Amino acid sequence: MTTELQPKKIVLQKRADALDALRGIAILAMVLSGTIPFGGALPTWMYHAQVPPPNHQFNPNLPGLTWVDLVFPFFIFTLGAAIPLAQSRRMEKGGTKQQVILSILKRGFLLASFAIVVQHFRPFVITTDPVAYKWKFGLIGFFLLFLMFGQFPKSLPQWLRTIATVGGWTMGILFLTALQYPQDERSQSFAFYRSDIILLILANLVVFASLIWLLTRRDAILRLGFLGCLFPLLLSFNDDGWITQNFSIDAISWLFSFDYLKYLFIAIPGTLVGDWIVSWLGAKKAEEQPTWSQWRYGIITILMMSINLNLLVGLQARWLEQTALISFGLCLMGYGLVRTARSDTEKLLNKMYCWGCYWLALGIAFEPYQGGIKKDSATMSYFFVTTAMSLFLLIALMIVIDIFQQKKWLQLFIDNGKNPMMAYVAFGNFLWPILELTGWQNKIADMTQMPWLGFFRGLTYTLIVALFVSLCTRLKLFWKT
Numbered sequence: 001m002t003t004e005l006q007p008k009k010i011v012l013q014k015r016a017d018a019l020d021a022l023r024g025i026a027i028l029a030m031v032l033s034g035t036i037p038f039g040g041a042l043p044t045w046m047y048h049a050q051v052p053p054p055n056h057q058f059n060p061n062l063p064g065l066t067w068v069d070l071v072f073p074f075f076i077f078t079l080g081a082a083i084p085l086a087q088s089r090r091m092e093k094g095g096t097k098q099q100v101i102l103s104i105l106k107r108g109f110l111l112a113s114f115a116i117v118v119q120h121f122r123p124f125v126i127t128t129d130p131v132a133y134k135w136k137f138g139l140i141g142f143f144l145l146f147l148m149f150g151q152f153p154k155s156l157p158q159w160l161r162t163i164a165t166v167g168g169w170t171m172g173i174l175f176l177t178a179l180q181y182p183q184d185e186r187s188q189s190f191a192f193y194r195s196d197i198i199l200l201i202l203a204n205l206v207v208f209a210s211l212i213w214l215l216t217r218r219d220a221i222l223r224l225g226f227l228g229c230l231f232p233l234l235l236s237f238n239d240d241g242w243i244t245q246n247f248s249i250d251a252i253s254w255l256f257s258f259d260y261l262k263y264l265f266i267a268i269p270g271t272l273v274g275d276w277i278v279s280w281l282g283a284k285k286a287e288e289q290p291t292w293s294q295w296r297y298g299i300i301t302i303l304m305m306s307i308n309l310n311l312l313v314g315l316q317a318r319w320l321e322q323t324a325l326i327s328f329g330l331c332l333m334g335y336g337l338v339r340t341a342r343s344d345t346e347k348l349l350n351k352m353y354c355w356g357c358y359w360l361a362l363g364i365a366f367e368p369y370q371g372g373i374k375k376d377s378a379t380m381s382y383f384f385v386t387t388a389m390s391l392f393l394l395i396a397l398m399i400v401i402d403i404f405q406q407k408k409w410l411q412l413f414i415d416n417g418k419n420p421m422m423a424y425v426a427f428g429n430f431l432w433p434i435l436e437l438t439g440w441q442n443k444i445a446d447m448t449q450m451p452w453l454g455f456f457r458g459l460t461y462t463l464i465v466a467l468f469v470s471l472c473t474r475l476k477l478f479w480k481t
Contacts, residue, residue, distance in 0.1 A: 048069055115202075
C-alpha cells in the first residue's frame, strides 16, 4: 500500500489556460506598476531597477531586476507561445501558407494601428494642462477603440457587427484628424510617430516571430539558429558601419526599428514552448493518469516560485555569486523531481523545466556582460533570465490549473489574459477619466497619502480594471489585434 497522494486525472483542455493566466498576470502587473505612488514613497524594488526613488530619474548604468522589470518580458514570452497555438489552429482548418502569412501581416497592422490610435487618445498626450476636455476625449477614445477593435458575440447579427466596426473606424479617423496636441513641438495634429512604444514593439515582434516560426515550424534547431545570427547583427548595429546604415530606415522609423528585434530572444523561445503545448493539447488520449505524486507536484510548484524569488532578490541586491550558487542548487533539486517523466503532461513539464534551466544558465553567464542585468537598454542577461523565469512561472501555473484543477483561483488572471489589450487601456482611458471627471480622484488621493495606502489605492484600481475586463470577457466582448 502506498501512502503517496495521487492527483486527479488530468483532463486536457482545448485552450492553454496557464498561458492565459501568465499573460493576465503580466498585463495586470503592468497596470499596477503604473498606478502605485511615486516620489520615493515605496522601496526601490517596487519600481523599475533603473528608475529608483526618490527622484525616479533614469540611470542606464544601474543594474538590477525588480518585479516591474518582469512585466514586459512575461508578456512577450506569452506572445511568442501563442503564435503556434493560433497559427496551427488556422492551418488545421485548411488555411494555406499564403493565408497564414496574410493573417500575420493583418495582425501586425492591427496592433500597430492600435498603438497609434491609443497614444493619440491618451489624456496626458493630448495635454498636460489640468483641463477637463482631455479626460472626455480619453473616455471617448476608449469607446471608439471598443468599436474599432471589438470582437462582438456571434449571437449579434452580422450586419450589426459590421456597422459597429465600420462606424468605429470612421468616427475614430474623424476624431484623430480633428484632435490637437498644443504642447507637441513636432506636430500639433495627427502624426504616425505618436504611438505607444510597447505596443509598437509587440507589433514588430508578432510579425517577425510568426514568420520565423512559419519557416521553421518543423525545425526547432533552425529557429534557434536565427537567434545565433541575430546576436552579431545587434552587436554590429550599435556601432557605425554598413549594418547600421542599411538597417536604419528613416522613412519608416515610426513603424520599425531594427533594435526592436532584440526582443526576439524572448519571443522565439516562447514559440518553442508554444509548439510543445500544441503537441500536448493534441494528445490522442482525452485524459491521463499522472505517475508523479501530489506532494511532488506541490514541491515542484514551490521550487519554481523559489527560483524566481531568489533571482529577483539576488540580482537586485547584487549578490551575484550567492544567487548563482543558490540557483544552481535549486535547479539541481528540481531536476531530481522532474527527471523521470512518463505521462504526456510530465514530459511537457520536464522539457519546459530543462530548457528553463538552460536559459537561466545562459542569463547568469551573461550577467557581467554589458554592465550587469538591465531592462534599458536590455542586456543579453535580461533576455535569458526573464525567459527562464517565464518558463518557471508557467510550470507553476500549469500545475495549479491542470494538475490540481484549481482554475477558479486564477480565473481573474485567465479572463484578463484573454483580453489583454482592453486591460492595458482600461485604466488610463476609462477608470482614470471617470475618477477625474467626477472629482473622486483628488478625494481618494487625499485619503491615501501614506505610502502603503497609496499602494493599496493602486491595487484597488488594478482590481477594478481586472473585474471590468473579466466581465467583458465573460460577455464575449473581446478586443482583437
